[in-house]
Amino acid sequence: MRWLLGLAVIFAGAMSVAPQATPATDAPTWDQTVEVLVPLVTRWEGTGPTVPCEESAEGICARAYLDTIAEPDVWTVCYGDTDGVTPNELRPIEDCRVQLGDNLQRYRDGLHGYFTEETIADRLTPERDAAYTSLAYNVGIAGAGRSTATRRLNAGDVRGGCNAIGWWNRAGGRVIRGLVNRRADEVALCLEGLA
Numbered sequence: 269m270r271w272l273l274g275l276a277v278i279f280a281g282a283m284s285v286a287p288q289a290t291p292a293t294d295a296p297t298w299d300q301t302v303e304v305l306v307p308l309v310t311r312w313e314g315t316g317p318t319v320p321c322e323e324s325a326e327g328i329c330a331r332a333y334l335d336t337i338a339e340p341d342v343w344t345v346c347y348g349d350t351d352g353v354t355p356n357e358l359r360p361i362e363d364c365r366v367q368l369g370d371n372l373q374r375y376r377d378g379l380h381g382y383f384t385e386e387t388i389a390d391r392l393t394p395e396r397d398a399a400y401t402s403l404a405y406n407v408g409i410a411g412a413g414r415s416t417a418t419r420r421l422n423a424g425d426v427r428g429g430c431n432a433i434g435w436w437n438r439a440g441g442r443v444i445r446g447l448v449n450r451r452a453d454e455v456a457l458c459l460e461g462l463a
Contacts, residue, residue: 294389294390295388295389295392296392296393296394296397298373298376300394300397301376301394301397301398301401302369302372302373303394304394304395304397304398304457305372305376305397305398305401305402306368306369306372308398308399308402308453308454308457309347309348309368309372309402309405310347310368311453312402312406312446312450312453313347313348313368313405314347315330315346315347315361315364316330316331316332316333316344316345316346317330317331317333318330318331318361319331319358321358321360323358323360324360324361324362324363325360325362326360326361326362328360328361329358329359329360329361330345330346330358330359330361330364331345331356331357331358332344332345332353332354332355332356332357332358333345334355335350337439337440337444338350338439338440339439339440339441343355343357345357345359345364346359346363346364346367346368347364347367347368347371348405348406349364349367349368349371351371371405372401372405375401375404375405375409376397376401376404378404378409378413379400379401379404379409379412379413379418381413382409382412382413382414382418382422383418383421383422384422386422386424387421387422391421391424391426393460393461395457395458395460395461396426396430396457396458396460398457399430399433399454399455399457399458400412400417400418400421400433400458402450402454403415403417403433403436403451403454406436406447406450407436411436415432415436416429416432416435417429417430417432417433417435417436420432426462427459427462429458430455430458430459430462431455431459433451433454433455433458434451434452434454434455435451436451437451
């Protein structure tokens with residue numbers, strides 16, 4: 269009977285759930301990051317063309333446009349939103365702002381899946397978090413997550429990781445002045461606070 273009790277204890281131990289990692293207390297909160305992130309992204313994404321419309325409380329709607337810099341061309345509306353956008357779609361400007369917040373949080377959460385716990389706890393400031401999230405929003409979560417910028421950051425080379433953000437300045441195989449400028453903003457933000 270004692271051996272049965274022993275098996276029950278072993279079996280229960282094998283089936284127990286591994287303890288979850290405690291969230292890092294030094295990691296930037298979403299509220300801290302979004303204060304830096306939204307002005308950065310809205311400066312570079314803009315709303316695209318706007319038109320007067322009755323659907324908006326503010327009387328302004330963003331109109332979808334064809335982004336021809338992307339490979340392949342993609343219909344885009346509001347602040348760089350491409351999910352399910354159709355030609356000539358109109359969105360009230362206040363809906364664009366809400367969608368931007370939702371999208372940015374989703375991109376940040378996805379990108380954090382590529383960061384080590386140590387990176388999140390010790391290497392991210394709100395500014396660095398915003399710079400990396402802005403990159404992910406522009407090039408995709410997997411692109412940013414698998415990048416040299418993220419690998420360097422995870423390895424503890426914060427400066428090298430920040431500088432590697434600047435390498436993402438091409439679209440359609442050519443250097444784009446707007447991307448060079450955007451990346452320069454992201455790199456500068458990422459480097460804030462480093463000696």
